[in-house]
Amino acid sequence: MSAAFITIRLSSETPDAAFTSHLNLTENPMTARRQFIQWIPAAGLALMAARSAQAEMVGDKDANAVALGYVADATKADKAKFKTYAAGQKCSNCQLYQGKATDAAGGCPLFGAKQVAGPGWCSAYAKKP
């Protein structure tokens, strides 16, 4: 079996080696090219799935989090400052929580695209009916 190389140039006007990468495929060039082209969308989908799975979490120090007294662990809520806190309250049983009750994290409309921790809490807590 002989090795075949496919050269991919990102720009035909810049044949600079920095813009060129090589694939060492052990098949005929046409088959290898077809396989490579089929592989690109799958790799893109895998990358997108990995990124969405790693949605950014709200940090306790984020300005909005500080204003609302958000903490990733409800038991660490500032009970002196936020007297509405009661034991057992947490994001995962709040009306605004967009994840499932068993999810480690989920969305909350108060924090945009960032996710809050299921065991978290903030002063806007509203018990899920």
Ligand code: SF4
């Ligand atoms: S509003 Fe509810 S879900 Fe959102 S951060 Fe506060 S306690 Fe958690």
